[in-house]
Amino acid sequence: MGLKSGSRDAGLDDSESDVDQSTEKERxxxxxxxxxxxxxxxxxxKDEHESTPSSTSSETESQRxxxxxxxxxxxxxKVNEGREQVPYFLREGVLEAEDExxxxxxxxxxxxxxxxxxxxxxxxxxxxxxxxxxxxxxxxGYDLDEI
Amino acid sequence: MLTYxxxxxxxxxxxxxxxxxxxxxxxxxxxxxxxxxxxxxxGSLTYFFGPDYDRGDPNVDNLVRHLxxxxxxxxxxxxxxxxxxxxxxxxxxxxEDLHExxxxxxxxxxxxxxxYSMYHQLHRVLSEANVRDKYDVVIVDSAGKAGPILYNALxxxxxxxxxxxxxxxxxxxxxxxxxxxxxxxxxIDIDVGVLAVLPIGYKDTRDQKEILADLRGxxxxxxxxxxxxxxxxxxxxxQQCSPYRYVEEHRSRKRDxxxxxxxxxxxxxxxxxxxxxxxxxxxxx
Numbered sequence: 001m002g003l004k005s006g007s008r009d010a011g012l013d014d015s016e017s018d019v020d021q022s023t024e025k026e027r028x029x030x031x032x033x034x035x036x037x038x039x040x041x042x043x044x045x046k047d048e049h050e051s052t053p054s055s056t057s058s059e060t061e062s063q064r065x066x067x068x069x070x071x072x073x074x075x076x077x078k079v080n081e082g083r084e085q086v087p088y089f090l091r092e093g094v095l096e097a098e099d100e101x102x103x104x105x106x107x108x109x110x111x112x113x114x115x116x117x118x119x120x121x122x123x124x125x126x127x128x129x130x131x132x133x134x135x136x137x138x139x140x141g142y143d144l145d146e147i
Numbered sequence: 148m149l150t151y152x153x154x155x156x157x158x159x160x161x162x163x164x165x166x167x168x169x170x171x172x173x174x175x176x177x178x179x180x181x182x183x184x185x186x187x188x189x190g191s192l193t194y195f196f197g198p199d200y201d202r203g204d205p206n207v208d209n210l211v212r213h214l215x216x217x218x219x220x221x222x223x224x225x226x227x228x229x230x231x232x233x234x235x236x237x238x239x240x241x242x243e244d245l246h247e248x249x250x251x252x253x254x255x256x257x258x259x260x261x262x263y264s265m266y267h268q269l270h271r272v273l274s275e276a277n278v279r280d281k282y283d284v285v286i287v288d289s290a291g292k293a294g295p296i297l298y299n300a301l302x303x304x305x306x307x308x309x310x311x312x313x314x315x316x317x318x319x320x321x322x323x324x325x326x327x328x329x330x331x332x333x334x335i336d337i338d339v340g341v342l343a344v345l346p347i348g349y350k351d352t353r354d355q356k357e358i359l360a361d362l363r364g365x366x367x368x369x370x371x372x373x374x375x376x377x378x379x380x381x382x383x384x385x386q387q388c389s390p391y392r393y394v395e396e397h398r399s400r401k402r403d404x405x406x407x408x409x410x411x412x413x414x415x416x417x418x419x420x421x422x423x424x425x426x427x428x429x430x431x432x
Contacts, residue, residue: 005366006342007340007342007422007423008305008306008340010148011274011305012148012150012270012273012278012279013148086258
């Protein structure tokens with residue numbers, strides 16, 4: 001182990017080096033997974049099932065009332081269980097207003113509310129109320145003819 | 148292709164001077180040499196060769212931009228010819244934040260379901276730039292401490308030359324390096340070869356003789372032993388040139404012991420070239 005005498009090939013002489021191949025391979029595997037859940041409408045349902053050990057294998061046979069009946073917050077082991085991290089681009093003002101929203105929610109619910117939770121819940125609200133989203137998007141300049 | 152990094156856990160043992168002197172020797176033997184300065188300290192190769200370059204200008208294209216996949220131009224345009232046959236990729240102040248930049252890239256890649264190795268970026272940059280087509284020798288002068296800069300350097304070159312002070316402190320630093328390389332091998336699954344250990348500032352005392360004997364007994368290659376050459380090295384730093392040029396252009400008379408030192412560096416350079424199976428060019432300087 002450790003320092004050994006002798007010369008090593010850095011793999012720079014050959015464009016198809018071991019290092020390159022291994023990184024390529026790693027890069028390809030997770031992509032196939034993310035393609036499967038590309039349908040945004042299925043995210044909410046899938047999250048709930050992913051966090052139950054018995055139902056991870058398949059998405060299609062997932063309607064199990066017994067598991068669904070336990071609320072997500074109570075059956076998960078950690079806050080972001082079953083969640084996939086996605087990049088979210090927010091303007092400064094919106095980001096700052098998040099804290100305010102958190103305070104309000106904590107007051108309403110009488111307990112601590114995690115950022116991950118109210119963020120995902122916001123998306124669920126949006127998905128259930130597309131007309132509200134359209135309203136904000138119009139404020140931003142979508143659908144200008146209608147105004 | 149010969150690729151290596153002079154590494155040493157202890158500071159001030161002549162890592163940069165070794166890199167610069169060996170680079171000059173390879174070049175004078177007719178090889179095309181690329182030296183990459185990844186040392187964040189001011190007394191680095193970039194200062195040593197002293198090209199006209201502002202390492203603090205964040206708008207200028209630099210190695211860090213290439214490492215994080217945000218280049219502003221071609222990799223080869225970063226190189227500055229500092230002596231005949233030696234191209235230098237200069238250091239840049241952005242290197243100080245490399246760890247943070249790489250972490251950001253890693254997070255971003257993971258957000259998109261891709262894997263990302265923070266330590267393979269220099270290797271990627273050198274491969275993509277096809278340095279093999281242009282250069283025979285690549286030397287990376289990196290930070291001495293374990294971290295993403297050193298790891299990127301080692302993954303890219305895979306070989307080290309260890310400048311070594313024949314003192315108890317030097318002995319410790321070899322043991323420290325041993326741990327460091329162990330850690331590297333465990334965390335990113337590559338192995339690193341020691342091309343040579345280079346005792347520098349050697350005094351022929353009984354203590355130092357013992358340490359040298361131990362070192363030779365440890366199985367590492369010790370092709371040459373350099374004595375104390377303080378004034379030569381200081382002169383090089385002052386004139387910002389390799390010791391070869393310094394002796395030729397800035398010394399009014401030749402000092403035998405200095406010529407001897409340069410011959411020793413030549414011997415070491417030939418040893419390294421042989422280890423890597425480099426062909427001897429037909430034209431020699």
